[in-house]
Amino acid sequence: MMKRKRIKQLLDNPATGEDVLVKGWVRTRRGNKNISFIALNDGSTINNIQVVAENSAFDESLLREITTGACLAVSGKLVESQGQGQNVEINASSIEIYGKCDAETYPLQKKGHSMEFLREHAHLRFRTNTFGAVFRIRHAMAYAIHKYFNDRGFYYLHTPIITGSDAEGAGEMFHVTTLDLKNPPLTETGEVDYSRDFFGKVTNLTVSGQLEGELGALSLGEIYTFGPTFRAENSNTPRHLAEFWMIEPEMAFYDLEDNMNLAEDFVKYLITYALENCSDDLGFLNNMIDKGLLERLKFVVANDFVRITYTEAVSILTAASRKWEYPVGWGRDLQAEHERYLVEEHFKRPVILTDYPKEIKAFYMKQNDDGKTVRAMDVLFPGIGEIIGGSQREEDHDKLLNRINELNIPIKDLWWYLETRKFGTAPHSGFGLGFERLILFMTGMSNIRDVIPFPRTPKNAEF
Numbered sequence: 001m002m003k004r005k006r007i008k009q010l011l012d013n014p015a016t017g018e019d020v021l022v023k024g025w026v027r028t029r030r031g032n033k034n035i036s037f038i039a040l041n042d043g044s045t046i047n048n049i050q051v052v053a054e055n056s057a058f059d060e061s062l063l064r065e066i067t068t069g070a071c072l073a074v075s076g077k078l079v080e081s082q083g084q085g086q087n088v089e090i091n092a093s094s095i096e097i098y099g100k101c102d103a104e105t106y107p108l109q110k111k112g113h114s115m116e117f118l119r120e121h122a123h124l125r126f127r128t129n130t131f132g133a134v135f136r137i138r139h140a141m142a143y144a145i146h147k148y149f150n151d152r153g154f155y156y157l158h159t160p161i162i163t164g165s166d167a168e169g170a171g172e173m174f175h176v177t178t179l180d181l182k183n184p185p186l187t188e189t190g191e192v193d194y195s196r197d198f199f200g201k202v203t204n205l206t207v208s209g210q211l212e213g214e215l216g217a218l219s220l221g222e223i224y225t226f227g228p229t230f231r232a233e234n235s236n237t238p239r240h241l242a243e244f245w246m247i248e249p250e251m252a253f254y255d256l257e258d259n260m261n262l263a264e265d266f267v268k269y270l271i272t273y274a275l276e277n278c279s280d281d282l283g284f285l286n287n288m289i290d291k292g293l294l295e296r297l298k299f300v301v302a303n304d305f306v307r308i309t310y311t312e313a314v315s316i317l318t319a320a321s322r323k324w325e326y327p328v329g330w331g332r333d334l335q336a337e338h339e340r341y342l343v344e345e346h347f348k349r350p351v352i353l354t355d356y357p358k359e360i361k362a363f364y365m366k367q368n369d370d371g372k373t374v375r376a377m378d379v380l381f382p383g384i385g386e387i388i389g390g391s392q393r394e395e396d397h398d399k400l401l402n403r404i405n406e407l408n409i410p411i412k413d414l415w416w417y418l419e420t421r422k423f424g425t426a427p428h429s430g431f432g433l434g435f436e437r438l439i440l441f442m443t444g445m446s447n448i449r450d451v452i453p454f455p456r457t458p459k460n461a462e463f
């Protein structure tokens with residue numbers, strides 16, 4: 001038995017004259033009475049290998065089953081290609097059909113389906129060139145993230161997915177319960193008695209690993225989390241998912257400036273990694289999805305991010321001769337239209353905004369001496385808007401406690417967090433990078449549902 005080779009292997013290091021065995025799915029088949037040209041893809045690369053079959057050497061019934069989408073094993077000699085478009089091809093000596101694919105009913109028989117159609121066929125969309133490219137890049141980015149942090153002495157810390165705290169404040173949460181919703185236990189006052197729930201209290205899916213990440217950083221030094229987070233926000237936008245992955249580094253002894261430097265270096269590293277390691281897939285996406293993709297990626301790597309305060313940004317937006325859908329004014333949160341104006345029209349490059357009003361940011365951010373702003377930073381990207389949100393954290397116990405009280409956050413949910421400020425507190429900082437927003441930027445795709453294999457959005461959890 002010959003050992004199967006990946007198509008990528010054959011195309012990267014073609015040893016012509018050798019007998020090879022490949023397995024994969026038919027992308028296209030063309031030819032005439034005498035000869036068939038089969039483009040075969042096995043997922044190892046965006047590129048297909050061309051299989052050439054003399055029709056007379058095969059059963060007619062077998063040839064009939066070689067249709068788009070069918071799965072085959074092919075053995076034959078690897079030879080230099082006579083035709084254009086590829087260097088090598090396989091002269092098939094034997095073909096085995098693993099899985100037929102009926103041309104009448106196969107939903108992806110034709111090319112050029114809309115993204116909406118493919119989303120409705122998310123169980124099959126992996127078979128397209130576009131989604132193959134996107135998910136190979138997604139994999140490469142996950143690997144590069146771990147490599148980046150590992151090479152720099154950060155520890156990968158696993159924070160919980162089920163959390164007993166609903167004080168994270170980053171969004172609406174999904175409840176986790178084993179109580180019978182039709183007949184829940186009740187307290188004497190008629191409320192649901194969560195003390196009889198699985199964990200003996202109300203629990204939710206996490207919206208962020210940050211608070212737990214801080215516990216790790218305040219002993220391990222530099223940590224990062226990389227896991228799924230859940231937000232029950234009913235926002236049907238091309239930038240929001242109900243289940244998304246987030247990378248959250250948290251570093252002891254980093255101030256906001258160190259935090260910004262890390263964020264900028266990190267994202268530039270990831271883009272560089274993709275340019276160096278995913279060139280075939282990026283080239284395909286640049287041709288088929290977004291003609292400006294490669295140029296934009298290279299531009300972001302080559303240029304410094306602009307760093308300005310929220311207050312400066314508000315002045316720029318106020319001075320802009322522009323009608324906003326949402327009003328601009330000091331104290332109001334910035335909307336996507338404002339963020340994108342700053343990045344895409346005013347500065348024409350990524351922007352880091354700092355020092356936001358404390359009212360529109362989370363309770364744990366370090367308070368500035370002005371009494372009005374906090375040491376927040378949002379990194380804004382072209383085509384995306386906010387890609388990273390972070391801050392220097394408030395390390396002073398009393399200031400933090402005051403803010404928690406001002407916001408009426410129950411201490412019973414946060415006593416453990418406050419203890420880090422009581423016992424050996426330290427200045428520290430961190431941020432959260434939305435993995436899917438990064439992949440949107442990396443691929444030029446325009447909807448976040450198309451960069452995660454199984455998107456979870458309101459009213460959608462089919463696949």
Ligand code: ATP
Pocket residue numbers: 170171231233239240241242244246386387388389390432433434435436437448
């Ligand atoms: P936005 O204002 O865009 O909703 P946010 O302020 O809620 O973002 P953070 O809580 O700071 O975001 O989360 C950190 C990062 O996680 C964001 O910068 C973004 O990249 C990503 N993110 C946040 N919410 C979502 C979501 N619902 N789906 C996908 N990514 C998200």
Ligand code: MN
Pocket residue numbers: 170171
């Ligand atoms: Mn949000």
